[in-house]
Amino acid sequence: MKLTHSALLALVISSLTATAYADEFISTQLKSDASEQSKSEGFVEESTLSGSTRNWYANELKRRGGQFTYNDHGTAKTTPRRINWTQGxxxxxxxxxxQGTVGFSTQVAAYNAIALDRDVKHIAGNNNRTLTRSDGDAVGQWSKLGLANIKARISNTTLTVGRQNFSSPTLDVIGNRALPSSFQGLGLRSEEFNNLTFDAGSFDRVSPRTEQSLSKFRTEYGALGVETDRATVAGLNYQPFKSLKTRLYATHVEDFWNQYYFGAVHDLGDTAVLGLNTNFNYYKTLDTGKKAMGEINNDAYSLAFGLTHQAHTLSLSYQQVVGDEYFDYLHETNGIYLANSLLSDFNGPNEKSLQLAYSINMAQYGIPGLKFNAYHARGWDIDGTHYKGTAYDVRNMNGEKHSEFSIGTSYAIQSGPLKATAIRATYTTHRASSNQADGSINEFRVVTTIPFNIL
Structure with missing residues (x-):
């Protein structure tokens, strides 16, 4: 019997709920303690001035004949290697x-980037990881207002107006470069209940990671470069049991799509002996309005199991896309919570993928803050031959496949003046069949982030 995707979703929800039912049910109530607004000590009294600086280095080498194409003062050139080194x-x-029934506050954050490697051949691209001029030269140093907003709070509910951070499974700031992205618009978060929170937001511009100006929203995988003026999201986070957390979100991207998300995370057992973490994510994407991205009817889901015994975690993740186009999300966002979103997103049309991962926390062996991890992922059955639109370049994908392997280590300083400074190094290889979009590439990345407080 063929299991439909709706049936699979219902099966996962019912099984997670049944497993969690051994816990005591958490009844939803208004928070009994004093509200956050009632605890306010004042506009000046609670002001803070803090920040961070990040040294970001990446060295990529395309394999199997792959090349980066770049502009060298009006001449198109190619190179198999790309190096980006910036300080954000x-x-x-x-x-x-x-103080008072309605509290007001403000947040202003200045972002600055310095290009430490300014060689045109090394950068090998336009604004991908290092901001460049039209002739290909790096912009040596640049700044912008990354955040600039006003907040109004009543009880435990906060409205934010302006350029801000916002996090949801369909629209989320992305911080995997020297500087993060941010969004311009309205954001609302309500935490009035003990186990239920609400989020909503409507945004008309994104502040990209490696650009000074604001941009309209476009999609990560679209081939047409079309843009939209607004993305609106609303959702809730609900914890019915101590061991079970769920999320439900809906997002409307004007003239692109309506996207719906359900996620559930369940923890079972004691990690000191043996703990099982189950993580399920599901997206449904349907075209809307003027259908600027063409007709879309796409399902994407992942199911991951992680077994933890003290310092050791072994996980297995399965992911599948059902649709003749990519599972797509907005560019300059982290709006993809699927388990196999790695260096590659493993999100091709009709793609199936499997990931096996292992991590070890060395705190158990007397070195707190030190961690190691490794994973191997494989994607197969990528088929875009039935796609009838023009927004995605997928028709030449017929049985494509790819694989990815990565090893990494990270260390966070535990005490002293550099406490919370984090250093992470990763080496990743990706190998693909001829028409898989990510190609064959090796990447070595080192990122050091130092937080600091001034006031």
Whole structure:
């Protein structure tokens, strides 16, 4: 019997709920303790001035004949290697909230980037990881207002107006470069209940990671470069049991799509002996309005199991896309919570993928802050031959496949003046069949992030 995707979703929800039912049910109630607004000490009294600086280095080498194409002062050139080395610094001022029934505060964060490697051949691209001029030269140093907003709070509910961070499974800031992205618009978060929170937001521009100006929204995988003026999202986070957390979100991207998300995370057992973490993510994407991205009817889901015994975690993740186009999301966002979103997103049309991962936390062996991890992922059955639109370049994908392997280590300083400084190094290889979009590439990346407090 063929299991439909709706049936699979219902099966996962019912099985997670049944497993969690051994826990005591958490009844939803208004928070009994004093609200956050009632605890406010004042606009100036709770003001902070803090930030971070990040040294970001990546060295990529395309294999199997792959080449990066770049502009060298009007001449198109190619190279198999791309090197980006930048320093990103954030200086963040956040005021406290004024006292009273309605509290007001403000946040302003200046973002600055310095290109440490300015060689045109090394950068090998336009604004991908290092901001460049039209002739291909790096912009040596640049700054912008990364955040600039006003907040109004009543009880435990906060409305934010302006350029801000916002996080949801369909629209999320992305911080995997020297500087993060941010969004311009309205954001609302309500935490009035003990186990239920609400989020909503409507945004008309994104501040990209490696650009100074604001941009309209476009998609990560679209081939047409079409843009939209607004993305609106609303959702809730609900914890019915101590061991079970769920999320439900809906997003409307004007003239692109309506996207719906359900996620559930369940923890079972004691990790000191043996703990099982189950993580399920599901997206449904349907075209809307003027259908600027063509007709879309796409399902994507992942199911991951992680077994933890003390310092050791072994996980297995299965992911599948059902649709003749990519599972797509908005560019300059992290709106993909699927388990196999790695260096590659493993999100091709009709793609199936499997990931096996292992991690070890060396705190159990007397070195707190030190971790190691490794994973291997494989994707197969990528088939875009039935796609009838023009927004995605997938028709030449017929039985494509690819694989990815990565090893990494990270260390966070535990005490002293550099406490919370994090250093992470990863080496990743990706190998693909001829028409798989990500190609064959090796990447070595080292990222060091140093937080600091001034006030």
């Amino acid at each position: 610094t954030i200086l963040d001022f956040s005021s406290g909230y004024t």
